[in-house]
Amino acid sequence: MHLTSNSVFFIRGSASTVSKDEVIEVLKTVYGLEIPINIVDLGLVYGVDVEGDRVHIRMTLAKVGCSRCTFIPEEVRKKVEAIEGVQQAKVELVWDPPWTPERISDRVPEDVKKQIM
Numbered sequence: 745m746h747l748t749s750n751s752v753f754f755i756r757g758s759a760s761t762v763s764k765d766e767v768i769e770v771l772k773t774v775y776g777l778e779i780p781i782n783i784v785d786l787g788l789v790y791g792v793d794v795e796g797d798r799v800h801i802r803m804t805l806a807k808v809g810c811s812r813c814t815f816i817p818e819e820v821r822k823k824v825e826a827i828e829g830v831q832q833a834k835v836e837l838v839w840d841p842p843w844t845p846e847r848i849s850d851r852v853p854e855d856v857k858k859q860i861m
Contacts, residue, residue, distance in 0.1 A: 762829045767792050767799055770823050776805075777812055780856060783820070787847025790838060797831035799824050804843045 771789055772782045783789055783803065791802040801820060805813045817835040824833035848857055 762794055762797070762799065762827055764792050764794050766827060767794060767801070767824055767830075770827055771801070771820065774816065774819055774823060776816060779806075779860060781848065781852055781860070783816065785849040785852050787849065788816075788843060797829055799827075799830055799833045801833065801835045802838050803835065804838055806843050808839060808842070 768784060768789075771792070772784045774783045775781070776783065776786065776788075779786065786806070788805065789801065789803045791800075793800040801824065803817065803820065805816065807813065817837055821833045821835045824830055824835075845857065845860060848860070
């Protein structure tokens with residue numbers, strides 16, 4: 745192989761790169777218990793950082809200590825790691841600031857919001 749100054753050579757992995765928008769679209773497929781709103785529109789995702797093939801997600805849960813909700817971070821990790829080009833997804837649960845219903849997206853209809861509040 746002859747490399748010129750314009751050549752791109754990948755030692756490992758694929759040439760595809762993952763965008764923050766792609767990760768957020770996948771996160772919109774994750775739902776909590778008995779709530780018809782995905783975790784993004786519910787306001788549980790506080791941040792998404794993509795660096796190469798690694799993704800770091802900062803999120804919270806609607807209730808501190810909800811033992812029935814512990815599957816959500818693991819589901820997030822698995823779904824994000826299933827995105828082509830992602831080698832590792834780290835999900836960090838944060839509790840500050842605490843989640844409040846005001847974090848729910850304006851895209852969610854008012855009648856659905858009222859079911860949660």
